[in-house]
Every structure is written in structure tokens, then in C-alpha cells.
Amino acid sequence: MIDVGDHALCAQVRGKGPTVVLECGGSGQGVGTWGEELELALAERVTVVTYDRAGVGRSGGSQARTVTEMAEDLRRLLRALHLELPMVFVGWSYGGLVTQLYAARYPSDVAGLVFVDPTASGTPPGSALVRDLSFLLAPRLLRLRAMFGGTNARSLRELADTLAGMQNAMNEVAQARQESGLPPVPIRVITAGKRPRMPKAHLEHLNADHRALASQSPHGQVMIAERAGHQIPFEQPEIIIQAVDEVLGLPPTSQEGMNE
Secondary structure (H helix, E strand, C coil): CEECCCCEECEEEECCCCEEEEECCCCCECCCCCCHHHHHHHHCCCEEEEEECCCCCCCCCCCCCCHHHHHHHHHHHHHHHCCCCCEEEEEECCHHHHHHHHHHHCHHHEEEEEEECCCCCCCCCCCHHHHHHHHHHHHHHHHHHHCCCCCCHHHHHHHHHHHHCHHHHHHHHHHHHHHCCCCCCCEEEEEECCCCCCCHHHHHHHHHHHHHHHCCCCCEEEEEECCCCCCHHHHCHHHHHHHHHHHHCCCCCCCCCCCC
16 A cells, blocks of 8 residues: 555555556556456566556545546656656556556656557547437446445446546547647557447547557557457457567567467
């Protein structure tokens, strides 16, 4: 538990070498959610940091209402851990938004960026009415499921709180990218190769945002996880290892023992 001011964050640090920060998805619970296979493989050659966001999992405080607040919390955590800067930041799904905001605000902290099937910034396609209803309905359904209890009731409520602010979060990051951009560091954007049920317009919007994200740097590149859907850390973890190696300039890691 690391004191970051008016609350403490639960963090886990593994391995040694250059620091790699894993910023998790919309649930906000990063400790233990990336999969042992990926974390242990990374920890063989880098220092791996995972954490639970404020008000989530084992962390104290209240859930942040903006992506900027999440990025500020992360910066306080990293300063409190006294880890060497700059670092590589890996943002998965919603964590891609937090990572972008952090990099835009604190470019000198960043040695490289890896985005794992990141949430698109800006406004999704479709009518405003349908879009607003979707953003309103998803959190309510999650809260309804949480009312029936079970071991994951709390995590469902935490995810619902995050999704309730999703539209504002996407716009917040789009504005930061437009105003500040990302630092000219190596960037890898890993996009899922399997999306069997995604409507064509949404797929085109997501792919376009991934390409635009990679183009934020002259050292950016899109990588396709051909065998994975959104759960890339579990379905094709070796491509994340490859991306981290590339942005750090490390020799390729042996993939023996990883998913075939």
C-alpha cells in the first residue's frame, strides 16, 4: 500500500531492469489481472509495475471521475515508488486512454508506449441518440447484475462507474491528443485480429484511431494480434512481450513456453 496523499494505492513491483508500467482496463484493478504468464515473462528482463486505481480493488480513496485525475494519481504513485525515469507505459483497453493522457501531460516521464487494443478516443460513429442510450444503458446493466451479489459484485459496480464516464473520457483524451500530442518516443499499437461481432462502422472507427495513435510518433507502428480478440494479454501475450522489447530496443525474447 503506497501513500499518494489523501489515500493509498495498492501496487505490485516485480523483476528488475527498465521500468514497465502496466495500466489496466476499465475495471481499474490492475494487480493480478494481466495474467501470470505475461507478468512473469516481462519480469525476467524488466521491472513490472501493476496497481489498482483509487477506489478500486485494494486501493483506498474514491474512484476518479476524469482521466486526468487517474493520470495524476499514477504519477504520484510512481514518484512514491522511487523508480527510475523515463519508463515504458503499456495501456490495455481503457488503460490506453489513461496512458495517452499521462504521456501528453508528462512526456519526459515516457521512454516508450505500448497500447494493447486501446479504447478509441473521440466520438464513436452512429446517431447521437443511440450513442447516448448505449453509454447510459451499459452502466445500469452492470449495476443490475451487481445487485444479485456474487464474488464479482464489487468489481461490476466499479466497472459501471468507469463506463458511466466513458464518453467524457474519450473526448478528454481526444482533446489532449489534439492540443499536446504524444512524445516522439517508440509507439506500438497492438490491435485485435478477431472481432466477429463488431459492426463495420465501429470497426473502421477503431482501426482508424489505432492508426492515428501510432502516427503520433515517427517511431510508431501498428501490430495485429492475429490470434486474439480483446483479451490479448491472455490469448496472445507474446506480442506484448515483442512490443515492449521493440520500444526498449532489447533483443527479441524467446517465445518458447508462450502461447502457440
